[in-house]
Amino acid sequence: DAKTTQPPSMDCAEGRAANLPCNHSTISGNEYVYWYRQIHSQGPQYIIHGLKNNETNEMASLIITEDRKSSTLILPHATLRDTAVYYCIVRVEGQGGKLIFGQGTELSVKP
Amino acid sequence: DTAVSQTPKYLVTQMGNDKSIKCEQNLGHDTMYWYKQDSKKFLKIMFSYNNKELIINETVPNRFSPKSPDKAHLNLHINSLELGDSAVYFCASSLTSGRDFRFGPGTRLTVT
Numbered sequence: 001d002a003k004t005t006q007p008p009s010m011d012c013a014e015g016r017a018a019n020l021p022c023n024h025s026t027i028s029g030n031e032y033v034y035w036y037r038q039i040h041s042q043g044p045q046y047i048i049h050g051l052k053n054n055e056t057n058e059m060a061s062l063i064i065t066e067d068r069k070s071s072t073l074i075l076p077h078a079t080l081r082d083t084a085v086y087y088c089i090v091r092v093e094g095q096g097g098k099l100i101f102g103q104g105t106e107l108s109v110k111p
Numbered sequence: 112d113t114a115v116s117q118t119p120k121y122l123v124t125q126m127g128n129d130k131s132i133k134c135e136q137n138l139g140h141d142t143m144y145w146y147k148q149d150s151k152k153f154l155k156i157m158f159s160y161n162n163k164e165l166i167i168n169e170t171v172p173n174r175f176s177p178k179s180p181d182k183a184h185l186n187l188h189i190n191s192l193e194l195g196d197s198a199v200y201f202c203a204s205s206l207t208s209g210r211d212f213r214f215g216p217g218t219r220l221t222v223t
Contacts, residue, residue, distance in 0.1 A: 043115070043201050043214030044154070085152070091209070098144065098167060099203075099212055101154040 004088045009106040012082075018075040020105050022088030025069040032093045033064060035073045038104070039084040047073065047086075049093075078109045114138050115215035117202050123221045124192055131188045132218045134202030140211070142166075143185035144203040145177060148217075154201070160185055161207055189220075197222045 005023040012018040024033065034049040048055055048062045050071075055062040061074040075082050087104040115136045124130050136143065144167075145157040159167035160179045174190045185204075189196060202215040 038154075041148075041199055041217060041219075043203070043216050045214070046212065087154075093208070093210065098156040098159055099209075100156070103153070 004090055004102055006086070006088055006102065006105045008103060009108070011108050011110055012075075012078045014080060014109055014111050015077055018078040018082065018107060018109065020073040020075075020086050020088075020107065021070065022073070023070045024088070024090045027068050027090050028092075030092050031090045033062065033068075033071045034089045034091060034099070035060070035062065036087045036089065036099070036101075037082075037084040038087070039081075044087065044101075051093075078107075080109050080111065083107060083109045115202055115204055115213050117200075117215040117218050119218060120216065121219050121221075123223065125223055126192055126194060128192050129188070129190045130192060130220070131186055132200055132202075132220070134185045134187070134215055136183055136202075136204040136213070136215075138204060138211070138213065140204035140213075141182055141207040142205050142209075143179065143182075144205075145185065145187050146201040146203060146214075148199045148201060150198070158185075158187075192220075192222045194222050196220060 032049050032051050035047040036044040038044045050062045064071045085104040085106050118133045142161045144159045148154045157171045158177045163179045176188045179185045199217045199219050201217045205212040
């Protein structure tokens with residue numbers, strides 16, 4: 001699985017959009033970009049994933065660059081409850097096996 | 112309708128003891144995992160079972176022995192506990208394809 005690079009921490013004002021970047025310059029053509037988050041030592045929670053096209057669900061949007069070497073997770077209106085560690089993971093979908101977690105980005109949403 | 116559950120939530124024990132953590136999933140998944148999150152918050156996979164068979168063992172000490180009595184359960188037994196075993200242990204499950212990966216709430220183990 002390709003390696004990802006994320007900033008260790010970010011701040012965001014409550015109600016504003018939180019944009020979390022991820023670099024995955026060695027991503028291969030069949031690897032998907034997944035995002036998970038972990039709120040205060042709870043179990044990690046799935047947010048969104050995508051291959052090439054931008055994706056949106058009720059939690060967030062995922063923007064993947066055309067060359068697929070980086071992506072951005074967008075929380076459109078961050079709340080205090082979005083304070084968490086956000087993990088960007090690349091892996092081949094449809095292939096069984098582990099999720100490999102990096103250090104993630106610690107997002108602090110401030111009032 | 113808890114998807115992945117673990118017991119106990121907290122476990123405090125002394126060095127040298129043997130303890131078990133239980134995990135159950137009601138999602139119909141074929142694959143289950145154990146992850147360890149240490150004090151530095153790094154999440155690392157320990158084991159993975161698919162249809163009750165061990166498929167991943169990430170160089171975990173022999174004191175750790177997972178057991179899967181059926182597809183819905185994956186228990187973790189730890190012998191001769193050491194201070195360094197103190198961590199939060201997360202159980203997870205997924206389909207064989209790796210899709211629909213879900214985590215349990217975690218078990219915080221403290222060894223004194």
